[in-house]
Amino acid sequence: MSCQGGSGGTVCAVKVDIDQDTILDWYALKVNEVQTFSSLFECICEASERGVPGARFKRKIDIKDSSYSSCFIKSSEGASEIEVGWTLLVYETLTKFNCSKVYFKVKNTVEKVRTNVDAFSQLIEGQRKLQQNALRYPSKFGQDPVTRGDWRLKNDFIEKILQTKSIGFHNGEEKTIGRTVVNAICDCLYYIFPHLATLKERFISLPPLFDVLYNKHDLTQDYNDPSKYKHKAKPMERSNLVELTQNLFQILTFPYMSLPRVSDLKQSVLQLASDISKYQEYLGAQNKRMLTLHNLPNPVRQPNDGISTCLRHVPGSFRGFSICEKYMKLEQALNDVHTYSPICINDFAPSDRQRRYHYIQDIQFPFDVTVYAYSSGGPHESLHFIWKCSKMLDLQQANKVIHEIERNIPIYHTRAMRRDFRDRFSLVCKATPSVMNEMYRHLTGDSSVPGTGIEKAVRERLLVLLDSQNSDLVYDMRTLHHDGEKEKCFEKFFEEVEKYINEYELKAVDDRRHGLVSHLSVAISVRDLREQISARLPNETPIPSEEWLRLQFMPKNEVFHSAVNYTGRFPLKYKIQSRQFNAFHIDAHYVSAIQMYLKDFVVQNRENCVLLSVDDKNHIPVGEPGIPIASIYRSKKAVTHSNVLNIAADHDTASKCKLTPSVTLVIDIPEESSGDFYSGQVSVSL
Numbered sequence: 001m002s003c004q005g006g007s008g009g010t011v012c013a014v015k016v017d018i019d020q021d022t023i024l025d026w027y028a029l030k031v032n033e034v035q036t037f038s039s040l041f042e043c044i045c046e047a048s049e050r051g052v053p054g055a056r057f058k059r060k061i062d063i064k065d066s067s068y069s070s071c072f073i074k075s076s077e078g079a080s081e082i083e084v085g086w087t088l089l090v091y092e093t094l095t096k097f098n099c100s101k102v103y104f105k106v107k108n109t110v111e112k113v114r115t116n117v118d119a120f121s122q123l124i125e126g127q128r129k130l131q132q133n134a135l136r137y138p139s140k141f142g143q144d145p146v147t148r149g150d151w152r153l154k155n156d157f158i159e160k161i162l163q164t165k166s167i168g169f170h171n172g173e174e175k176t177i178g179r180t181v182v183n184a185i186c187d188c189l190y191y192i193f194p195h196l197a198t199l200k201e202r203f204i205s206l207p208p209l210f211d212v213l214y215n216k217h218d219l220t221q222d223y224n225d226p227s228k229y230k231h232k233a234k235p236m237e238r239s240n241l242v243e244l245t246q247n248l249f250q251i252l253t254f255p256y257m258s259l260p261r262v263s264d265l266k267q268s269v270l271q272l273a274s275d276i277s278k279y280q281e282y283l284g285a286q287n288k289r290m291l292t293l294h295n296l297p298n299p300v301r302q303p304n305d306g307i308s309t310c311l312r313h314v315p316g317s318f319r320g321f322s323i324c325e326k327y328m329k330l331e332q333a334l335n336d337v338h339t340y341s342p343i344c345i346n347d348f349a350p351s352d353r354q355r356r357y358h359y360i361q362d363i364q365f366p367f368d369v370t371v372y373a374y375s376s377g378g379p380h381e382s383l384h385f386i387w388k389c390s391k392m393l394d395l396q397q398a399n400k401v402i403h404e405i406e407r408n409i410p411i412y413h414t415r416a417m418r419r420d421f422r423d424r425f426s427l428v429c430k431a432t433p434s435v436m437n438e439m440y441r442h443l444t445g446d447s448s449v450p451g452t453g454i455e456k457a458v459r460e461r462l463l464v465l466l467d468s469q470n471s472d473l474v475y476d477m478r479t480l481h482h483d484g485e486k487e488k489c490f491e492k493f494f495e496e497v498e499k500y501i502n503e504y505e506l507k508a509v510d511d512r513r514h515g516l517v518s519h520l521s522v523a524i525s526v527r528d529l530r531e532q533i534s535a536r537l538p539n540e541t542p543i544p545s546e547e548w549l550r551l552q553f554m555p556k557n558e559v560f561h562s563a564v565n566y567t568g569r570f571p572l573k574y575k576i577q578s579r580q581f582n583a584f585h586i587d588a589h590y591v592s593a594i595q596m597y598l599k600d601f602v603v604q605n606r607e608n609c610v611l612l613s614v615d616d617k618n619h620i621p622v623g624e625p626g627i628p629i630a631s632i633y634r635s636k637k638a639v640t641h642s643n644v645l646n647i648a649a650d651h652d653t654a655s656k657c658k659l660t661p662s663v664t665l666v667i668d669i670p671e672e673s674s675g676d677f678y679s680g681q682v683s684v685s686l
Contacts, residue, residue: 009030009031009032009033009035009091010030010031010090010091010094010095011028011029011030011031011100012028012029012031012090012094012100012101012102013026013027013028013100013101013102014026014027014028014029014040014044014101014102014103014104015027015101015102015103015104016044016061016104016106017103017104017105017106018061018106018107019106019107021058022058023048023057023058023059023061023106024044024048024056024057024058024061026101027056031090031091032091032258033089033091033092034089034253034254034255034258035089035090035091035255035258036086036087036088036089036090036255037071037084037085037086037087037088037090037093037102038086038087038170039255039256039258039259040090040102041069041071041086041104042259042260042261043260044061044104045061046260048060048061061106069104069105069106069107070083070104070105071083071084071085071086071102071103071104071105072084072102072103072104072105073093073094073097073099073101073102073103074099074101074103075097075098075099075100075101076101077101081103082097082099089255090102135166135168135169135170136168136169136170136171136173136174136178137158137162137163137168137169137174137178138158138162138169138174138175138178138179138182139174139175140155140158141154141155142155149190149222149223149224150186150187150190150223150224152222152223153186153189153190153213153223153224154182154183154186156212156213157182157185157186157189157213158182160212160213161209161210161212161213161265162182165209165264165265166261167261167262167264167265169256173256177254177256180251180254181251181254181256183247184244184247184248184250184251185248185251185269185272187244187247188244188245188247188248188272188273188276189206189210189213190223190224191224191236191240191241191244192236192276193214193221193223193224193225194224194225194226194233195233195235195236196214196219196221197219198236199275199279200219202279202282204275204276204278204279206272207267207268207271207272208268209264209265209268210268210272236283238280238283238284238287241276241277241279241280241283242280244276245273245276245277245280248269248272248273248276249273251269252266252269252270252273257269293414294414294415294416295414295415295416296414296416297414297416297417297420298414298417299411299412299413299414299417301375301376301377301411301412302411303374303406303409304406308374308375308376308377309372309373309374309375310372310373310374311370311371311372311373311398311402312370312371313368313369313370313371313389313393314363314364314365314368314369314370314371315368316365316366316367316368316369317364317366318366319364319365319366323362323364326359326362327363327364327365329348330343330345330348330386331365333348334365334367334369334386334387334388337387337388338388339387339388339389339390340387340388340389340394340397340398340400340401341387341388341401342372342385342386342387342401342404342405343385343386343387344383344384344385345359345360345363345371345384345385345386346381346383346384349384360373360384363386367388368388368389368390368391368393369386369387369388369389370386370387370389370393370398370401371384371385371386372384372385372386372401372402372405373385374405374406374409376409376410376411376412377412380410380412383409385405387401410445410447411444411445411446411447412446412447412448413440413444413446413448417444417446418437418440418446418448421436421440422436422437422440434455434458434459434462435462437459438459438462438463489542490542490543490544490548492537492541492542493533493534493537493541493542493543493544494552494569496533496536496537497529497533497549497552497570498570498676499674499675499676500529500532500533500536501570502674502675502676502677502678503674526546526549526550527546529549530543530544530546530549551565551566551567552566552567552568552569552570553566553568553569553570554566554568554570554571555568596673599673599677600673602669603669603670603671603672603673603675606669606671609669610666611666611667611669611677612664612665612666612667613664613665613667614662614663614664614665615662615663616660616661616662618661619658619659619660620658620659620660620661621657621658622657622658622659659686660686661684661685661686662684662685662686663682663683663684664682664683664684664685665678665680665681665682666680666681666682666683667679667680668680
């Protein structure tokens with residue numbers, strides 16, 4: 001009997017008594033560092049079932065007796081006993097109290113009914129013991145009906161595996177350890193379920209314990225199937241696999257996993273974690289290899305590297321009927337061309353790889369031929385060429401044919417080579433990356449395929465433009481808004497925006513009034529502004545998109561590269577303002593009414609009225625000659641020499657004279673009171 005589960009641990013003596021009857025006398029065994037007293041007792045009970053009665057154990061020990069037993073430790077035979085809890089670690093407890101003996105005292109579960117205890121008390125006591133001894137399982141995820149695939153997987157795992165195999169938990173553990181175990185295992189299964197076919201190609205299959213969760217024959221399942229929603233499964237990422245395997249190895253270190261009744265689950269989790277760990281190591285090695293190849297300064301395979309080509313001479317011979325029929329089309333093609341004229345064998349060979357191999361290797365003709373092979377590596381198939389040659393092999397002609405073939409053989413350049421080309425000419429050539437890539441392919445003969453579907457579509461459209469040499473095929477979408485003059489398509493909408501802004505300008509003017517841009521809160525969002533303006537226009541009025549409307553405002557930061565996309569038609573910034581609180585005044589309504597009446601009056605008499613708007617700006621102090629003074633209203637940093645003090649007079653210098661600039665706006669009175677009252681002739685006076 002051994003309870004060893006790891007390299008570390010200690011040796012202790014164990015004794016088991018049931019109703020003061022010694023079932024197992026003092027017996028030395030080794031326990032590991034993660035063994036608990038509960039799991040140690042279960043190991044002893046398991047050993048009693050396998051042992052021969054009367055040998056080491058007097059009789060079989062029922063594992064259910066652990067609910068009615070106590071555990072003690074002591075240092076020697078005559079020393080006092082110390083009662084310990086079942087969930088404590090054996091190694092840690094024995095080391096701390098300097099003890100070496102473990103004593104289990106079990107109370108017999110078959111008790112005689114005492115005369116002084118009634119039947120009702122016995123029923124309550126029996127129910128309590130039954131509840132203590134019963135195995136518990138984690139609660140189900142979600143509420144019926146559960147639609148989430150990961151929750152359905154976890155619920156089925158609890159029902160079909162844990163409950164069916166009686167892999168439960170003791171009181172309270174199902175909410176902590178049980179929940180962690182279910183999450184770790186099911187999260188890993190849910191992630192790899194769409195890729196079972198890929199794992200099978202790498203000779204990785206799930207442990208038999210999980211067969212009830214998927215169809216083992218066609219590798220289908222109903223928990224995580226992107227094809228049901230017409231989606232493509234995302235490829236497995238190494239970082240996610242590492243995280244999932246770490247969670248699996250973490251639960252394997254739980255003392256719960258050392259229990260004999262959990263051995264099947266432990267072996268299955270260990271196999272799953274080991275297989276996924278090996279696959280993520282394979283992905284890491286592949287990523288490292290591909291990164292190395294992509295950063296090479298030269299193509300991986302070239303005809304002149306000495307390892308990618310092969311040349312063999314096949315002398316003419318007599319053939320059977322089957323051989324003649326097999327190579328009839330290729331022989332006819334060779335007879336139609338001159339000697340030393342190459343023909344690609346791939347155009348005549350079968351598509352099946354095994355049959356293609358035998359087709360190329362068993363070539364026989366009644367005349368001498370030469371076969372030239374080139375392998376470009378990767379997923380691309382090898383290219384095979386053949387040509388007729390004379391009885392006396394002409395090396396000069398053969399060399400000429402080989403050079404002709406090599407000029408047309410596709411060469412696949414690395415990403416580093418294309419990146420170096422773009423970096424070299426990007427500063428002197430204002431071309432898009434797609435145009436730069438096509439220039440590189442045209443100049444170097446690069447045959448690399450596009451990396452993504454979008455890149456492939458862009459390249460196809462670019463080739464149509466370059467091959468046709470007709471720039472009219474390209475339609476500039478900006479012509480919807482600019483065609484020499486401003487496009488009138490959305491002019492009504494933008495005019496209404498200007499009116500809307502002017503109406504709200506008096507209601508939320510910010511205190512930053514020293515620039516050309518007003519900071520207003522005319523709407524909570526671009527969508528809100530678009531909806532408000534659309535409601536004020538007829539139904540047939542063209543409405544621009546939210547993005548195009550947003551680009552009509554001023555950029556948030558003029559130094560950013562994205563600022564070139566803004567038109568600046570409306571001198572407003574789309575941003576959150578924090579200084580727009582206006583104190584309420586009891587006469588605010590009358591001020592607004594007077595302003596409205598004033599606009600109506602000047603509009604009705606616009607031919608006989610002149611409307612002026614005058615504002616006095618900051619005072620400029622004027623001191624005595626030769627004495628520097630400072631502004632008393634606002635301090636501002638200035639650029640000065642590092643060895644010169646930036647000083648000014650103390651006081652009583654700014655009261656001599658002040659210059660007050662006044663700004664006068666002669667307003668162009670609009671035709672309507674809701675029009676723009678902020679346009680006109682501006683003059684500044686001192």
